[in-house]
Amino acid sequence: MQNFQLEQLINQKLNAQAISDYAPNGLQVEGKSEIKKMITGVTASLALIDHAIQQKADAILVHHGYFWKSENPCIRGMKGERIKRLLVNDINLYGYHLPLDIHPELGNNALLAQLLGIENLQPLEQGSNSIPMWGMLRESVAAQDFSQQIAQVLGKTPITCDVEKFNPNAPRLIHKVGICTGGGQGYIDLAYSQGCDAFISGEISEQTTHSAREQGIHYFACGHHVTERYGIKALGEWLANEYGFDVEFIDIDNPA
Structure with a gap:
């Protein structure tokens, strides 16, 4: 499936356009146009990105993505390294926050x-x-x-x-x-x-x-x-069952 088509599909499923949020919901970092293999996880951490690179994934789908309203907009440091690895490896990043909570x-x-x-x-x-x-x-x-x-x-x-x-x-x-x-x-x-x-x-x-x-x-x-690992996993399973994507959920432990 084409990356923008996938975005429209998830937006419709989650009614994302109707919900005011603290970060953009949908395709946050554009990668390759065709998506077959996807990694899902709670947060778009460097560890999750590195796993997606190892698995040669076309896309990452998370609950906690990037570009929050209160964060520094500069692409540098930790934020710069994360986004650089996505771009260099041509991986799409999708984030869905409040639509996936409710x-x-x-x-x-x-x-x-x-x-x-x-x-x-x-x-x-x-x-x-x-x-x-x-x-x-x-x-x-x-x-x-x-x-x-x-x-x-x-x-x-x-x-x-x-x-x-x-x-x-x-x-x-x-x-x-x-x-x-x-x-x-x-x-x-x-x-x-x-x-x-x-x-x-x-x-x-x-x-x-x-x-x-x-x-x-x-x-x-x-x-x-712990309370927010279930929605993103379920969304990935829905995409796999309904549309045939190769989806792997990665639960990277976080004590918080």
């Missing part, structure tokens, strides 16, 4: 919820393009048991805030859960205001702990990378 089928939120038994996801914000979501657990569960479940499913023990120790009014059982993968910890107050018993994100900030304890909402910081 997609109801292939999105990070949807797939993480599915893994954790959270059903019937709904927008936590007004509008169809809400980034945070909420859903209901199939069965109510104690916070400690839910933490153990998360650790077993994700292979990483989440950071919690010992909410019941600091707030006697915190719910003893978790039923309604807010979720926003990656750096979504700032939505914890919104989750509380919408009646969630717990909130899940990837990262935690200093103030998140106090929000959880003082408002009595259980919080689970599961890891930015």
